[in-house]
Amino acid sequence: MSPEPDPRRQLREDLRRRRRTLPAAERAAAAERVARHLLALPCAPRTGHVAGYWASDGEIDLEPWRQRLPAGCSYCLPVLGKGFRLHFAPWRPGDAVVENRFGIPEPDVPASALLPAEAMTLMVLPVVGFGPQGQRLGMGGGWYDRNLAFRRDRPAPPWLVGAAFELQRLDTLRAEPWDVPLDAACTEAASHDFHSRHRPPSSETTPAE
Ligand SMILES: Nc1nc2c(c(=O)[nH]1)N(C=O)[C@@H](CNc1ccc(C(=O)N[C@@H](CCC(=O)O)C(=O)O)cc1)CN2
Numbered sequence: 001m002s003p004e005p006d007p008r009r010q011l012r013e014d015l016r017r018r019r020r021t022l023p024a025a026e027r028a029a030a031a032e033r034v035a036r037h038l039l040a041l042p043c044a045p046r047t048g049h050v051a052g053y054w055a056s057d058g059e060i061d062l063e064p065w066r067q068r069l070p071a072g073c074s075y076c077l078p079v080l081g082k083g084f085r086l087h088f089a090p091w092r093p094g095d096a097v098v099e100n101r102f103g104i105p106e107p108d109v110p111a112s113a114l115l116p117a118e119a120m121t122l123m124v125l126p127v128v129g130f131g132p133q134g135q136r137l138g139m140g141g142g143w144y145d146r147n148l149a150f151r152r153d154r155p156a157p158p159w160l161v162g163a164a165f166e167l168q169r170l171d172t173l174r175a176e177p178w179d180v181p182l183d184a185a186c187t188e189a190a191s192h193d194f195h196s197r198h199r200p201p202s203s204e205t206t207p208a209e
């Protein structure tokens with residue numbers, strides 16, 4: 001097969017490698033700080049379905065966030081469907097999981113338990129990289145973009161929040177026509193709010209305490 005004719009391919013590989021090679025202690029500390037930033041978001045819900053992901057490939061671990069979610073929130077994980085459909089299903093530790101085609105565990109539930117992206121109040125998305133206007137570089141499958149296309153002409157919910165290491169923040173990133181921008185991104189260093197673009201760059205972020 002010929003290589004992907006996409007300059008984003010090299011960028012994806014670089015960012016994924018850098019993410020994977022962070023020392024364990026640094027990754028754990030970052031996950032804690034990202035959790036704190038996620039819980040402090042103005043859009044953080046007290047009730048309803050919230051979607052996370054099962055961290056793989058060096059992604060930010062969302063366990064510290066899941067463990068501290070308000071009792072009224074139901075934590076959901078993505079479940080791959082046919083034809084690039086991305087569903088979501090509630091999951092708690094101990095619930096059955098099955099590995100998907102990418103080796104990522106997902107809830108092992110009947111079709112009747114699957115929820116659409118529209119049912120989520122807030123969704124935390126895995127990102128490979130993110131840009132200053134909320135542009136998101138993902139794994140390249142277009143799973144999230146396809147299933148969140150409705151958010152291009154409809155306001156939140158679901159609120160779309162990226163979880164990433166600060167090293168994944170890019171100064172520029174070309175938006176593709178199908179990209180669905182993030183509302184915010186939380187890193188170990190800051191909460192980046194992409195709805196405050198009118199302000200000068202220095203005040204676009206809430207620095208860590
Ligand atoms: N943790 C997590 N869950 C997720 C995603 C994600 O990025 N991270 N997804 C985000 O979309 C969806 C699944 N999509 C994915 C797309 C590609 C790969 C991946 O590892 N691709 C390999 C190639 C694998 C192959 O050829 O079969 C790679 O790029 O190296 C993983 C998940 C839903 N669940």
Ligand SMILES: Nc1ncnc2c1ncn2[C@@H]1O[C@H](COP(=O)(O)OP(=O)(O)OP(=O)(O)O)[C@@H](O)[C@H]1O
Pocket residue numbers: 136137138139140141142143144145146147149176178179
């Ligand atoms: N709304 C859509 N309808 C049809 N195809 C789409 C849509 N969104 C994305 N795609 C396709 O998905 C492919 C991958 O897109 P892209 O490289 O932006 O993925 P990504 O954002 O990195 O991945 P993901 O959304 O899974 O994290 C593109 O080739 C694009 O054609």
